[in-house]
Amino acid sequence: LxxxxxxxxxAPALLIKDTLSLGVHVFNHFLxxxxxxxxxxxxxxxGLVVVAFACPPCFYxxxxxxSDCYSDPKDKLRDVGDAEKLSSLVFDLGRGLVGPGKGRxxxxxxxxxxxxxxxxxxxxxxxxxxxxxxxxxASLFWLHSDLHEPRAILSLEYLSSMVA
Numbered sequence: 001l002x003x004x005x006x007x008x009x010x011a012p013a014l015l016i017k018d019t020l021s022l023g024v025h026v027f028n029h030f031l032x033x034x035x036x037x038x039x040x041x042x043x044x045x046x047g048l049v050v051v052a053f054a055c056p057p058c059f060y061x062x063x064x065x066x067s068d069c070y071s072d073p074k075d076k077l078r079d080v081g082d083a084e085k086l087s088s089l090v091f092d093l094g095r096g097l098v099g100p101g102k103g104r105x106x107x108x109x110x111x112x113x114x115x116x117x118x119x120x121x122x123x124x125x126x127x128x129x130x131x132x133x134x135x136x137x138a139s140l141f142w143l144h145s146d147l148h149e150p151r152a153i154l155s156l157e158y159l160s161s162m163v164a
Contacts, residue, residue: 001030002037004044004104004138011132014141015160017153018113024054026164027143028063031108034139035064038106045138047097047105049090053114054143060110083115083123087130094136104138107131112144112156121152128159 005011016026031050037043050060094105109115115124131140144156157163 001034001106001139001141002043002045004106010161011134011137012139012162013128013132013160014139014162014164015112015156016141016143016164018143018145023143023145024110027108027110027141030141031060032063034106034108034141043106043138044104045106046103047094049093049097049105049107051086051090051107051109053109054111083119083127087127090131091134091136098136102136104136106139106141107137108140109142112142113147116148116152121155125155125159128156132159 001012001014003012014030016023016030018024018026031048034043034045035048038045038048050057052060090107094107097103098105112124112128115127128140128142131137142156144153
């Protein structure tokens with residue numbers, strides 16, 4: 001995730017499967033690690049957009065504040081079932097972090113499962129695919145519980161380049 005994307009390729013995507021209820025800790029570890037690499041200039045990414053469903057934005061502000069890497073949380077989207085609006089919001093926030101041009105940002109989604117509760121698998125798959133293929137996204141990772149039907153889990157695994 002730190003190394004980012006190669007020109008002309010989809011951004012690397014990590015699916016963190018929460019099978020033992022420890023996924024939140026693994027997600028937070030990756031979040032802190034990536035934010036630390038971004039802060040120190042060791043990552044391709046110059047910013048990080050966290051899409052918070054499972055925890056309130058203030059949780060991530062407090063978590064990332066400890067690593068001196070946070071920004072003002074945005075609470076702009078009420079209809080989480082609209083994946084198109086969500087991807088537009090993520091792109092707008094990312095561009096706001098890195099500015100216009102060739103700067104890249106990373107995206108972390110704390111619960112694809114929560115998103116699946118409000119919208120279809122097709123919408124969630126489209127969102128992830130749009131994020132991975134966007135030219136300013138350096139990397140993407142998300143947490144997903146194994147409580148959904150096998151078709152949903154397999155689809156999300158297919159969209160990812162790594163599974164943990």
